[in-house]
Amino acid sequence: MNPRKRRFLAAAGCLFATLIGGNAVAQNAAQGLEKQKVSIAVGGKNLFYYLPLTIAEQLGYFKEEGLQVEISDFAGGSKALQAMIGGSADVVSGAFEHTIDMQAKNQFITAFVLQGRAPQIVFGVSNKTMPNYKSITDLKGKKIGVTAPGSSTNIVANFVLAKGGLKPSDVSFIGVGTAAGALSALRSGQIDAISNLDPVITMMQHDKEIRIIADTRTLKDTQELFGGPMPAATLYAPEAFIKKNPRTTQALTNAMVKALKWLQKAGPSDIVKVVPESYQLGDKALYLEAFSHVREALSPDGMIPEAGPATALKTLQAFEPQLAGKKIDLARTYTNEFVKHANASTK
Template sequence: MQRRHLIAGGLAAAALPHWALAQALEKPKVTIAVGGKNLLYYLPLTIAEQLSYFKAEGLDVTIVDFAGGSKALQAVVGGSADVVSGAFEHTINMQFKGQALRAFVLQGATPQIVLGINPKTMPNFKGIADLKGKKIGVSAPGSSTNVMVNFLLAKVGLKPSDVSIIGVGTGNGAVAAMRSGQIDAMSNLDPVITLLLRSGDLKIASDTRVMAESEKVFGGPMPAGCLYAPQPFLDKNPATVQALTNAMVRADKWIQKAGAAEIIKAVPESYLLGDRAVYIDAFLAAKGSLSADGMIPDKGAQTAFKALASVDAKLGAAKLDLTAVYTNDFVKKANAKYPKG
C-alpha cells in the first residue's frame, strides 16, 4: 500500500513539472524583444523556442520581432518587453546614457556581421576609405550593424557623417536593396549575406563570422548576441532569469552538436528565404561564431567599450563600470544543471 502511494506520488510529481516550476518563478510570462529573429545571429533564441526549452523551464515566452536591435532595445526601455535578445554593446551605450542594463547569457561569440560591397555600383572598390559619400544599408540605424560600419570607418579616418546610412531590415527587403543598386554597400548578417554572395551581388570587405577576423577587427573578443535586461528586472526576478538562461544554454549546446538537416527541421520555413541550400551554407559559416556554452568573455566588455569609444569621444572619456554590464552567475548555474545540454 505504502509503495503504491509512493509510485503514485512520483507519477503525479512527474506529470506536473511545468506547474511546479511556474510556482517558483517570479514572472512565468516573459516578453522578449528581438531585432531580426530570422537571422543566424539569433539562432539560439529560435532553437530555445522551437524545441520548447523555455516551456521546460516553466516559462511562457512571447517573442516580439522588430526591424533591428535598436528597435528591440526601445521596446524594453519603453516597458513593452522585459528582455532583449540583442547585441551586447547596447548595455555599454545605455550605461553611458544613465540606464543600467545587464547581459546574462551569450548567443554569439562574434558579431557575425559582414560588411559587403555592391559589385555593380562599386566595381573598383579597393578599401573601406572608398565608402566616403556612399549609401550603406544596415538592419536599422543605431543597431549593431550600424555600429560596425562606424567602427570600420573610424579606423580609416572617416566619420559616420561621411556616408549615408539606410535601414534595409534583415530579410528580402535587404536583398532587394542590394540587387537593385539602391545601396553601394551593406552591413548585415546571415542568411542575407550568403544569399547575396551566392548570386554574385555582394563582395566581402570585412567578415566577423570568422573568430580570427573578428578579433583582428576589434582587437579582442567581441561578444555579440545575448539576452540582456534592466538591472531591476534581474534583481526582482532571479529565478525567472535563471530559467531563461537555462533554456538558452541548452540551445547553445544543442546547436554545436546539430547537423544542417536538424537545423533546417527546427527553424521555421520562412527563415530559409526560399533557399534551403543557402541557409545550410549560412549555418555552416556561422556555427563557429555562436557561443558553445553561454559564457560572456571577461575581456569582452573592454573590447566592446573600445569599439564604441572609437566613434564616440564622449563615451570614450566616460568612467563606466564595465563589470556592471554583464554577469556569468546565471550561466555557471545553467552549465552545472545541463553539462551536456
C-alpha cells in the first residue's frame, strides 16, 4: 500500500471513530434523561434576544446532551407562552416577566437559565408620522407596533408610557412581528411608534426612520430605565415539568451555557457562519453592526441576578392593576441551581 493511501485510510478511520464516539456520547447522555424529545416555543427566533438558543441549536449542543429539540417559532413571546400553556410546547425561550404574570394567575412557571441580562428592546417614534414629537404625551391615541400584544416588547412599551404619564389604554398596540413585517409597518405609516429589537432596530436607525426614546441594549441604559438589573430572555417551563424532568432540564441548561460561553469568545465572522443567512435580513454588515450594539446584553454564564426578579416585578406593577395587592413569591419564578451545575462542568 502506498504511503498516500495509508494516510488517507488512517485519516478516514480517525474521522469515523470521532463520529462514532460523538454519537456514543450523545446516546449515553440520552439514556439518563427522563425526556429526550423536548419542544421549545420561541417568539422571534431571528432576534439577537434569542441568539444563544440559535447557537445551541446550530452548533449541536442540544444533541451533545442527548436531546432531540424541536423549536417552534411564533410572532412574539406571548404566543410562545400560549403554546406552552396549551400543551403544544414543553419549554419556552422567552422573557422572564412572564413567570411573574403567570404566577399572578395561579400558574407557576420557572426560569432556569438566563440568555440576556438586558432586554435589548428599543422604543422609538416614527420620523415619518411624528416628525414633531416632543414628549410621551404626544403618543396618546397613536398606534404602537410591538412584536405581539402581551409580549416583552409590549411590556417595555407600557413601562415607558407609564413613566411619561400614559396608560396602556391610551394607545393602540399592533402586532408587527420581528422582521420584515415590522419594517413594513413602520415604513408604510401603519404605526406611529415601535417597540422592537435588533437587527430591525439598527436597520431603522441606519435609515434614520425612528427617533429613539428608550434603549435597553446596554447594562447602563437598562439600569437607568428600570432602576436595577432586568433579566430578559430565559428558558422557562412549568414548575411541574422541571420537578418531573430534572435531568432533562439540566441537559437543556448545559447546552445553553455552552452557547453563552461560545458567544463570549466568538468574533463577527464566527457569528455569521453559524447564524442562518435568512436572519441577517439581506445585509450582513448591518447585521454585525446590530450585534455590536447588543453584545454586552448577552449573559456570560446564564445566572439570573438575585435582584433581577424584584426589578421585573416593580416594572410590571407600574402599569398592571391586576398585580396590585397580589403576593408574588419571587423565589418560585426562577432557579439558578441548574446553571450552577452547568458552569461547574463547562469551561
